[in-house]
Amino acid sequence: MRIVLMLLGAAISGGALLVWIYLNGMAASWSTSNSKPSIDWLTGEALLWFWLPFVLGLAVAFIGWKRF
Numbered sequence: 813m814r815i816v817l818m819l820l821g822a823a824i825s826g827g828a829l830l831v832w833i834y835l836n837g838m839a840a841s842w843s844t845s846n847s848k849p850s851i852d853w854l855t856g857e858a859l860l861w862f863w864l865p866f867v868l869g870l871a872v873a874f875i876g877w878k879r880f
Contacts, residue, residue: 817876824869832862 836852852858 814876814879817879818873821869821871821873821876824872825866826869828862828865828869832858835861 853862
């Protein structure tokens with residue numbers, strides 16, 4: 813069960829990172845200016861789409877790691 817929780821937590825955190833990079837890539841492709849916008853990590857959308865699931869995944873992995 814420990815391994816399952818650790819893998820699930822890693823998958824949630826990794827998935828959150830991939831989704832956030834994908835969403836920022838899609839937003840950059842819709843940009844009509846010549847400048848490439850950087851990924852903004854400190855917005856409300858970043859909290860909802862990246863930080864909350866990322867921390868949740870880390871918590872699940874940590875619980876799996878510390879489980880006896």
